[in-house]
Amino acid sequence: MRILVAPDKFAGTLTAVEAAEAIADGWRRTSPEAEVVPIPMADGGPGFVDVLHASLGGELLAGSVSGPLAEPVPATFLLVEDVAYIESAQACGLALMPLGPDGRTPEPGAVNRASTYGVGQLIGSAVQSGARRVVIGLGGSGTNDGGAGLLAALGATSEPAGALTRGPDGLAELTSVDLGPALERLAGVELVAASDVDNPLLGLRGASNVFGAQKGLVDEDARLAADAALSRLAEAVERKTAEAAGAGAAGGLGYALLVLGGRREPGFATVASAVGLSDLVTASDLVITGEGKLDWQSMNGKVPVGVAGVANAALRPCIALAGAVQVGNRELRANGIEAAYSLVDIVGEEQAFAQPAQSLAAVAARVAKTWGRAR
Incomplete structure (x- = not known):
């Protein structure tokens, strides 16, 4: 048997x-x-890289990236020939956020300054290592910045400078974004967002309103403010993509990957196909x-x-x-x-x-x- x-x-x-x-x-x-x-x-969340490594083999490449609050954190990605697999939670996961007074849930408001910069660093490292297809597992995130930090790490610039790297607080000041350098850096690279979440970026079903509470946006006013900050990002980059299925995954990381030309695949289906x-x-x-x-x-x-x-x-x-x-x-x-x-x-x-x-x-x-x- x-x-x-x-x-x-x-x-x-x-x-x-x-x-x-x-x-x-x-x-x-x-x-x-x-x-x-x-x-x-796995379905794209924590464990994504370990699961694929156990089945596919390949090379685990380790390094240090910027964590959600700019502290250095260890992270690895898996390289199998010219395909790289990245687990976004290693760089911006909920487990990396400071805990609040109850010792179990994130510190209220910390997410307002949390960034996905480290995820962009991992993508950049994967491309530099020869990856022509980069699959990013989305899940377990502690951030809600619409992937703005990721965009900045790959070369996108903003007015004012630095607004993309300071979480929703920074986005609240945002007036413009230039994706050109990031798009140039990723020319010829296929991006895949592996996530089972199909929520859009904004609104009642968006990242802030649906997932914000578990990340420390504890009241309605805080979630509305975070949603407004993401709306400023969408207006500065591209509004239409904010409505796409999966744009709200991992605090909006899905949105950033989509505007960079990526596509979404269900996380479970990605792993099932790979193994x-x-x-x-x-x-x-x-x-x-x-x-x-x-x-x-x-x-x-x-x-x-x-x-x-x-x-x-x-x-x-x-x-x-x-x-x-x-x-x-x-x-x-x-x-x-x-x-x-x-x-x-x-x-x-x-x-x-x-x-x-x-x-x-x-x-x-x-x-x-x-x-x-x-x-």
Whole structure:
């Protein structure tokens, strides 16, 4: 029996690579005769580069870039022949933002001065290293600058000078932008924004109003001010693209990539294509997916439902292991997942968080008693 293990990360406890290995190890305890193939997955957010490196190989190139508040942060990109894969969260991720008084959520207002400059630096480094196609995973961002910092890092200039690099606070003063130097630098390079977010840049469904609260724009006035700042950017660069699907991804990073001539691809589909998921599923008897919390958001284009969709197309059963399962069986089956198993329910919350890899392996070993035989 051939088992394909294709989970996302278990946020806060395990990377997708670690989760895939834990499930595979547990399964082998019960079914040592099974061929278990771990293929970690991602949808463009944190873990994007590690997941692709685990499947594609290639060269990881490390360096230091400017973080969201201009502090140096380590970052890597993956180079596979002339294709580079970049994880924007490494340079502007929510995890890099200072925490507020509660110790859990970002410091209120810090996002107003946060920049995506480091993402532009990574793109520039990838091009300098020979990449002719650059795929940027969008997700988990702590910024809301419309990708203005990225534009500046690639050579775009503004009036007043420096307005592109100071987050929404800087954009509030913006009067003009010249993209010419950035476009010249990227001539002949294909940009791909890998994101499942289809929100526009502005308005009620835009970056500030939909995602701003989780980044520290805690009240309506703050979100309206941030949206107005992004509107000034759009007026100075190109208004029409602000309405495009995905322009609001990662605090507007999608917008910057689109105005530079890039195109948007669903993040899950990008990874699935790169690792050859469809062929791997077809060659398997059972598919296992999972993530930290299987909830209503998972049913909206996240990795588990994406994997289940590929499995269903190939007429292969798909099950899920998760830290917690917060949707019912009817909804799971409607989305192609035949059964889901919760670590919290099986081993208890304390153990699930204290020993996540061991707990996940134990649950996989238990589930293999039911599913580890020909069906």
